[in-house]
Amino acid sequence: MPQLRKDPVTKRWVITIHENPKGPRDFPVLPTDTNGHNCPFCPGHESQTPQEVMSYREPNTLPNQPGWRVRVVPNRYPALQIEGDLDRTGIGLYDMMNGIGAHEVIIETPDHHGGFDTMSRDQVLKIVTSYADRYRDLKRDRRFRYILIFKNSGAAAGASLDHPHSQLIATPIIPKRVMEEVEGAKQYFYYKERCVFCDVIRQELSSGSRIIHENENFVAFAPFASRFPFETWIAPKDHKASFGDIEEGELETFASALHGTLRKLIKTLNSPPFNFIIHTSPCDELCTDYYHWHLEIMPRLTKVAGFEWGSGFYVNPVPPEEAARHLLQSGVA
Ligand SMILES: [Zn+2]
Numbered sequence: 001m002p003q004l005r006k007d008p009v010t011k012r013w014v015i016t017i018h019e020n021p022k023g024p025r026d027f028p029v030l031p032t033d034t035n036g037h038n039c040p041f042c043p044g045h046e047s048q049t050p051q052e053v054m055s056y057r058e059p060n061t062l063p064n065q066p067g068w069r070v071r072v073v074p075n076r077y078p079a080l081q082i083e084g085d086l087d088r089t090g091i092g093l094y095d096m097m098n099g100i101g102a103h104e105v106i107i108e109t110p111d112h113h114g115g116f117d118t119m120s121r122d123q124v125l126k127i128v129t130s131y132a133d134r135y136r137d138l139k140r141d142r143r144f145r146y147i148l149i150f151k152n153s154g155a156a157a158g159a160s161l162d163h164p165h166s167q168l169i170a171t172p173i174i175p176k177r178v179m180e181e182v183e184g185a186k187q188y189f190y191y192k193e194r195c196v197f198c199d200v201i202r203q204e205l206s207s208g209s210r211i212i213h214e215n216e217n218f219v220a221f222a223p224f225a226s227r228f229p230f231e232t233w234i235a236p237k238d239h240k241a242s243f244g245d246i247e248e249g250e251l252e253t254f255a256s257a258l259h260g261t262l263r264k265l266i267k268t269l270n271s272p273p274f275n276f277i278i279h280t281s282p283c284d285e286l287c288t289d290y291y292h293w294h295l296e297i298m299p300r301l302t303k304v305a306g307f308e309w310g311s312g313f314y315v316n317p318v319p320p321e322e323a324a325r326h327l328l329q330s331g332v333a
Protein backbone atom coordinates (compact mmCIF):
# COMPACT_ATOMS: atom_id res chain seq x y z
CA MET A 1 0.00 0.00 0.00
CA PRO A 2 1.33 3.50 -0.85
CA GLN A 3 1.93 5.85 2.09
CA LEU A 4 1.19 9.52 2.46
CA ARG A 5 3.95 11.21 4.47
CA LYS A 6 3.90 14.81 5.67
CA ASP A 7 6.98 17.00 5.62
CA PRO A 8 7.06 18.47 9.14
CA VAL A 9 8.54 21.78 7.97
CA THR A 10 6.52 22.73 4.87
CA LYS A 11 3.43 20.55 5.59
CA ARG A 12 3.75 19.17 2.06
CA TRP A 13 2.48 15.63 1.57
CA VAL A 14 4.47 13.08 -0.41
CA ILE A 15 3.29 9.70 -1.71
CA THR A 16 5.82 6.89 -1.25
CA ILE A 17 5.36 3.62 -3.13
CA HIS A 18 6.31 0.52 -1.14
CA GLU A 19 5.16 -2.33 -3.35
CA ASN A 20 7.78 -3.18 -5.96
CA PRO A 21 9.88 -0.15 -5.09
CA LYS A 22 12.30 0.92 -7.80
CA GLY A 23 16.03 0.58 -7.28
CA PRO A 24 18.87 2.76 -8.58
CA ARG A 25 19.04 0.76 -11.80
CA ASP A 26 15.42 1.54 -12.66
CA PHE A 27 16.33 5.17 -13.40
CA PRO A 28 16.27 6.71 -15.87
CA VAL A 29 13.59 4.54 -17.41
CA LEU A 30 12.25 6.50 -20.33
CA PRO A 31 8.74 5.51 -21.29
CA THR A 32 8.69 3.59 -24.53
CA ASP A 33 6.48 4.94 -27.23
CA THR A 34 3.95 2.68 -28.81
CA ASN A 35 2.70 2.87 -32.36
CA GLY A 36 -0.75 1.58 -31.47
CA HIS A 37 0.00 -2.07 -32.24
CA ASN A 38 0.36 -2.97 -28.59
CA CYS A 39 -1.28 0.10 -27.06
CA PRO A 40 -3.54 -0.86 -24.12
CA PHE A 41 -5.78 2.17 -24.79
CA CYS A 42 -6.57 1.32 -28.43
CA PRO A 43 -9.94 -0.27 -29.35
CA GLY A 44 -9.71 -4.06 -29.40
CA HIS A 45 -7.25 -4.04 -26.49
CA GLU A 46 -9.86 -3.39 -23.76
CA SER A 47 -8.81 -6.53 -21.86
CA GLN A 48 -5.35 -5.01 -21.29
CA THR A 49 -6.75 -2.41 -18.87
CA PRO A 50 -8.64 -2.94 -15.59
CA GLN A 51 -12.44 -3.18 -16.06
CA GLU A 52 -13.92 0.14 -17.18
CA VAL A 53 -15.54 2.45 -14.64
CA MET A 54 -17.60 4.25 -17.27
CA SER A 55 -17.76 4.78 -21.01
CA TYR A 56 -19.75 6.67 -23.62
CA ARG A 57 -20.42 4.20 -26.41
CA GLU A 58 -22.23 3.51 -29.65
CA PRO A 59 -25.68 1.92 -29.17
CA ASN A 60 -25.68 -1.88 -28.73
CA THR A 61 -22.02 -2.20 -27.72
CA LEU A 62 -20.94 -3.87 -24.48
CA PRO A 63 -18.68 -2.61 -21.67
CA ASN A 64 -15.01 -3.53 -22.10
CA GLN A 65 -15.56 -4.06 -25.83
CA PRO A 66 -14.88 -1.72 -28.77
CA GLY A 67 -17.53 0.86 -29.71
CA TRP A 68 -16.66 3.47 -27.07
CA ARG A 69 -16.00 7.16 -27.69
CA VAL A 70 -14.57 7.97 -24.23
CA ARG A 71 -13.55 5.26 -21.76
CA VAL A 72 -12.61 5.59 -18.07
CA VAL A 73 -10.58 2.84 -16.36
CA PRO A 74 -8.71 2.56 -13.05
CA ASN A 75 -4.98 3.24 -13.46
CA ARG A 76 -3.08 -0.04 -13.61
CA TYR A 77 -0.25 1.52 -11.61
CA PRO A 78 -2.15 3.73 -9.15
CA ALA A 79 -0.34 6.33 -7.06
CA LEU A 80 -3.11 5.81 -4.49
CA GLN A 81 -5.23 2.77 -3.75
CA ILE A 82 -9.03 2.77 -3.62
CA GLU A 83 -9.58 0.13 -0.92
CA GLY A 84 -8.85 0.47 2.80
CA ASP A 85 -8.91 2.95 5.65
CA LEU A 86 -6.74 6.00 6.10
CA ASP A 87 -5.30 4.88 9.50
CA ARG A 88 -3.77 8.26 10.32
CA THR A 89 -0.75 7.74 12.58
CA GLY A 90 2.26 9.61 13.91
CA ILE A 91 5.71 8.27 14.67
CA GLY A 92 7.55 10.83 16.77
CA LEU A 93 7.12 14.08 14.90
CA TYR A 94 6.28 12.40 11.59
CA ASP A 95 2.66 12.18 10.41
CA MET A 96 1.49 9.63 7.88
CA MET A 97 -1.55 7.78 6.60
CA ASN A 98 -2.32 5.02 4.17
CA GLY A 99 -2.26 6.06 0.55
CA ILE A 100 -6.00 5.78 -0.03
CA GLY A 101 -7.50 7.45 -3.07
CA ALA A 102 -8.79 6.90 -6.56
CA HIS A 103 -6.59 7.02 -9.62
CA GLU A 104 -8.41 6.78 -12.95
CA VAL A 105 -7.44 7.20 -16.58
CA ILE A 106 -9.78 8.93 -19.02
CA ILE A 107 -9.06 7.57 -22.50
CA GLU A 108 -10.08 10.59 -24.54
CA THR A 109 -10.63 9.02 -27.94
CA PRO A 110 -10.39 5.64 -29.69
CA ASP A 111 -8.01 7.33 -32.18
CA HIS A 112 -4.41 6.59 -31.14
CA HIS A 113 -3.16 9.66 -33.01
CA GLY A 114 -6.09 11.90 -32.09
CA GLY A 115 -5.30 15.18 -30.37
CA PHE A 116 -7.12 18.29 -29.24
CA ASP A 117 -6.02 20.02 -32.43
CA THR A 118 -7.64 17.45 -34.73
CA MET A 119 -10.60 16.08 -32.77
CA SER A 120 -14.13 17.46 -33.15
CA ARG A 121 -15.67 19.85 -30.66
CA ASP A 122 -18.23 17.15 -29.91
CA GLN A 123 -15.43 14.80 -28.84
CA VAL A 124 -14.00 17.52 -26.54
CA LEU A 125 -17.50 17.92 -25.09
CA LYS A 126 -17.60 14.18 -24.35
CA ILE A 127 -14.22 14.41 -22.62
CA VAL A 128 -15.17 17.32 -20.35
CA THR A 129 -18.55 15.69 -19.64
CA SER A 130 -16.70 12.56 -18.50
CA TYR A 131 -14.58 14.75 -16.19
CA ALA A 132 -17.74 16.17 -14.61
CA ASP A 133 -19.41 12.74 -14.31
CA ARG A 134 -16.41 11.17 -12.59
CA TYR A 135 -15.95 14.24 -10.38
CA ARG A 136 -19.53 14.11 -9.12
CA ASP A 137 -19.41 10.37 -8.53
CA LEU A 138 -16.16 10.40 -6.54
CA LYS A 139 -17.21 13.43 -4.53
CA ARG A 140 -19.77 11.23 -2.78
CA ASP A 141 -16.95 9.20 -1.16
CA ARG A 142 -16.43 10.89 2.20
CA ARG A 143 -12.80 9.76 2.45
CA PHE A 144 -11.79 12.15 -0.33
CA ARG A 145 -11.09 15.80 0.30
CA TYR A 146 -9.88 16.75 -3.15
CA ILE A 147 -10.35 15.59 -6.74
CA LEU A 148 -7.63 16.54 -9.19
CA ILE A 149 -8.20 16.20 -12.94
CA PHE A 150 -5.19 16.72 -15.17
CA LYS A 151 -3.57 15.88 -18.46
CA ASN A 152 0.06 15.19 -19.34
CA SER A 153 0.60 15.46 -23.09
CA GLY A 154 3.95 14.37 -24.52
CA ALA A 155 6.76 12.46 -22.83
CA ALA A 156 8.43 15.71 -21.69
CA ALA A 157 5.21 16.57 -19.81
CA GLY A 158 5.14 13.20 -18.04
CA ALA A 159 2.90 11.14 -20.33
CA SER A 160 3.98 7.49 -20.34
CA LEU A 161 1.70 6.50 -23.22
CA ASP A 162 1.12 8.30 -26.51
CA HIS A 163 -2.58 7.47 -26.74
CA PRO A 164 -4.48 10.64 -25.75
CA HIS A 165 -5.60 10.38 -22.14
CA SER A 166 -6.11 12.43 -19.01
CA GLN A 167 -6.13 11.36 -15.37
CA LEU A 168 -8.10 11.86 -12.20
CA ILE A 169 -6.70 11.43 -8.69
CA ALA A 170 -8.93 11.74 -5.62
CA THR A 171 -6.91 12.41 -2.46
CA PRO A 172 -7.70 12.26 1.28
CA ILE A 173 -5.85 15.56 1.82
CA ILE A 174 -6.05 18.96 0.11
CA PRO A 175 -2.93 19.48 -2.04
CA LYS A 176 -0.58 22.27 -0.91
CA ARG A 177 -0.81 24.13 -4.24
CA VAL A 178 -4.59 24.29 -3.94
CA MET A 179 -4.42 25.28 -0.27
CA GLU A 180 -2.18 28.24 -1.17
CA GLU A 181 -4.80 29.48 -3.64
CA VAL A 182 -7.64 28.87 -1.16
CA GLU A 183 -5.81 30.77 1.61
CA GLY A 184 -4.90 33.67 -0.70
CA ALA A 185 -8.47 33.95 -1.97
CA LYS A 186 -9.81 33.80 1.59
CA GLN A 187 -7.64 36.70 2.77
CA TYR A 188 -8.66 38.81 -0.23
CA PHE A 189 -12.31 38.04 0.47
CA TYR A 190 -12.07 39.03 4.14
CA TYR A 191 -10.49 42.31 3.15
CA LYS A 192 -12.64 43.24 0.12
CA GLU A 193 -15.70 40.97 0.39
CA ARG A 194 -15.23 39.99 -3.22
CA CYS A 195 -13.83 36.92 -4.99
CA VAL A 196 -10.28 37.65 -6.16
CA PHE A 197 -10.75 35.50 -9.27
CA CYS A 198 -13.93 37.40 -10.23
CA ASP A 199 -11.96 40.65 -9.84
CA VAL A 200 -9.07 39.30 -11.94
CA ILE A 201 -11.46 38.18 -14.69
CA ARG A 202 -13.26 41.53 -14.69
CA GLN A 203 -9.98 43.43 -14.97
CA GLU A 204 -8.61 41.13 -17.69
CA LEU A 205 -11.79 41.50 -19.74
CA SER A 206 -11.72 45.27 -19.46
CA SER A 207 -8.00 45.63 -20.25
CA GLY A 208 -8.03 42.94 -22.95
CA SER A 209 -4.26 42.75 -23.42
CA ARG A 210 -3.91 39.21 -22.11
CA ILE A 211 -7.17 37.69 -23.43
CA ILE A 212 -6.74 34.60 -25.61
CA HIS A 213 -10.29 33.31 -26.08
CA GLU A 214 -13.72 34.35 -24.92
CA ASN A 215 -17.25 33.03 -25.23
CA GLU A 216 -20.57 33.43 -23.45
CA ASN A 217 -19.51 31.69 -20.20
CA PHE A 218 -15.72 31.35 -20.27
CA VAL A 219 -12.59 33.40 -20.76
CA ALA A 220 -9.03 32.22 -21.47
CA PHE A 221 -6.20 34.57 -20.61
CA ALA A 222 -2.47 34.67 -19.96
CA PRO A 223 -2.20 35.41 -16.21
CA PHE A 224 -0.47 38.67 -15.23
CA ALA A 225 2.25 36.81 -13.29
CA SER A 226 2.55 33.80 -15.62
CA ARG A 227 5.22 31.39 -14.34
CA PHE A 228 5.79 29.76 -17.72
CA PRO A 229 5.86 31.02 -21.33
CA PHE A 230 2.34 30.78 -22.79
CA GLU A 231 0.79 29.72 -19.48
CA THR A 232 -2.99 30.07 -19.98
CA TRP A 233 -5.94 29.92 -17.58
CA ILE A 234 -9.53 29.24 -18.54
CA ALA A 235 -12.15 30.36 -16.00
CA PRO A 236 -15.93 30.65 -15.87
CA LYS A 237 -17.00 34.31 -16.05
CA ASP A 238 -19.69 33.78 -13.43
CA HIS A 239 -18.62 32.91 -9.92
CA LYS A 240 -18.58 29.19 -9.20
CA ALA A 241 -16.31 27.44 -6.70
CA SER A 242 -16.60 23.81 -7.73
CA PHE A 243 -16.06 22.27 -11.15
CA GLY A 244 -18.65 19.67 -10.08
CA ASP A 245 -21.36 22.35 -10.25
CA ILE A 246 -20.82 23.03 -13.95
CA GLU A 247 -24.16 22.99 -15.75
CA GLU A 248 -25.19 21.27 -18.98
CA GLY A 249 -24.95 24.35 -21.20
CA GLU A 250 -21.69 25.42 -19.56
CA LEU A 251 -20.11 22.08 -20.45
CA GLU A 252 -20.58 23.04 -24.10
CA THR A 253 -19.05 26.48 -23.75
CA PHE A 254 -16.25 25.05 -21.58
CA ALA A 255 -15.49 22.42 -24.25
CA SER A 256 -15.48 25.17 -26.85
CA ALA A 257 -13.10 27.38 -24.80
CA LEU A 258 -10.74 24.46 -24.07
CA HIS A 259 -10.79 23.33 -27.68
CA GLY A 260 -10.19 26.82 -29.09
CA THR A 261 -7.41 27.63 -26.62
CA LEU A 262 -5.54 24.33 -27.06
CA ARG A 263 -5.79 24.57 -30.85
CA LYS A 264 -4.20 28.04 -30.68
CA LEU A 265 -1.40 26.78 -28.39
CA ILE A 266 -0.78 23.63 -30.44
CA LYS A 267 -0.64 25.55 -33.72
CA THR A 268 1.43 28.50 -32.49
CA LEU A 269 3.94 26.39 -30.54
CA ASN A 270 4.06 23.48 -33.02
CA SER A 271 2.52 20.73 -30.83
CA PRO A 272 4.40 21.38 -27.58
CA PRO A 273 4.35 19.00 -24.63
CA PHE A 274 1.93 20.46 -22.10
CA ASN A 275 0.05 19.84 -18.87
CA PHE A 276 -3.34 21.07 -17.87
CA ILE A 277 -4.96 20.89 -14.46
CA ILE A 278 -8.41 21.72 -13.19
CA HIS A 279 -8.21 23.68 -9.93
CA THR A 280 -11.49 23.37 -8.06
CA SER A 281 -12.64 23.92 -4.49
CA PRO A 282 -11.93 21.16 -1.95
CA CYS A 283 -14.79 18.67 -1.53
CA ASP A 284 -16.07 20.15 1.76
CA GLU A 285 -16.83 23.41 -0.11
CA LEU A 286 -16.27 25.68 2.86
CA CYS A 287 -14.82 28.22 0.45
CA THR A 288 -17.83 28.56 -1.85
CA ASP A 289 -17.85 32.37 -1.55
CA TYR A 290 -14.24 33.06 -2.38
CA TYR A 291 -12.79 30.18 -4.41
CA HIS A 292 -13.39 30.10 -8.17
CA TRP A 293 -12.60 27.03 -10.25
CA HIS A 294 -10.38 27.28 -13.32
CA LEU A 295 -8.21 25.25 -15.64
CA GLU A 296 -4.48 26.00 -15.92
CA ILE A 297 -2.52 25.06 -19.06
CA MET A 298 1.26 24.91 -18.89
CA PRO A 299 3.12 24.34 -22.17
CA ARG A 300 6.48 22.74 -21.28
CA LEU A 301 8.84 24.99 -23.20
CA THR A 302 11.39 25.64 -20.45
CA LYS A 303 12.92 23.35 -17.82
CA VAL A 304 12.46 24.07 -14.15
CA ALA A 305 16.03 24.27 -12.78
CA GLY A 306 18.03 25.07 -9.67
CA PHE A 307 16.97 28.67 -9.22
CA GLU A 308 13.28 27.75 -9.42
CA TRP A 309 13.66 24.71 -7.13
CA GLY A 310 15.70 26.69 -4.65
CA SER A 311 13.60 29.82 -4.55
CA GLY A 312 10.09 29.21 -5.81
CA PHE A 313 10.76 32.06 -8.28
CA TYR A 314 10.05 31.40 -11.92
CA VAL A 315 11.88 33.14 -14.72
CA ASN A 316 9.53 33.59 -17.67
CA PRO A 317 11.19 34.71 -20.91
CA VAL A 318 7.85 35.50 -22.63
CA PRO A 319 5.75 38.32 -21.13
CA PRO A 320 2.11 37.17 -21.00
CA GLU A 321 1.00 40.14 -23.15
CA GLU A 322 3.36 38.91 -25.90
CA ALA A 323 2.11 35.35 -25.51
CA ALA A 324 -1.51 36.48 -25.88
CA ARG A 325 -0.62 38.53 -28.96
CA HIS A 326 1.07 35.53 -30.66
CA LEU A 327 -1.88 33.25 -29.87
CA LEU A 328 -4.40 35.74 -31.25
CA GLN A 329 -2.38 35.88 -34.49
CA SER A 330 -2.52 32.08 -34.87
CA GLY A 331 -5.47 32.32 -37.25
CA VAL A 332 -7.42 29.78 -35.16
CA ALA A 333 -10.92 31.03 -34.34
ZN1 LIG B 1 -3.56 3.62 -28.71
Ligand SMILES: [Zn+2]
Pocket residue numbers: 195196197198199238239240290291292
Ligand atom coordinates in the same frame (compact mmCIF):
# COMPACT_ATOMS: atom_id res chain seq x y z
ZN1 LIG C 1 -15.33 34.28 -8.37
Ligand SMILES: [Zn+2]
Pocket residue numbers: 181279294296
Ligand atom coordinates in the same frame (compact mmCIF):
# COMPACT_ATOMS: atom_id res chain seq x y z
ZN1 LIG D 1 -5.09 27.57 -9.85
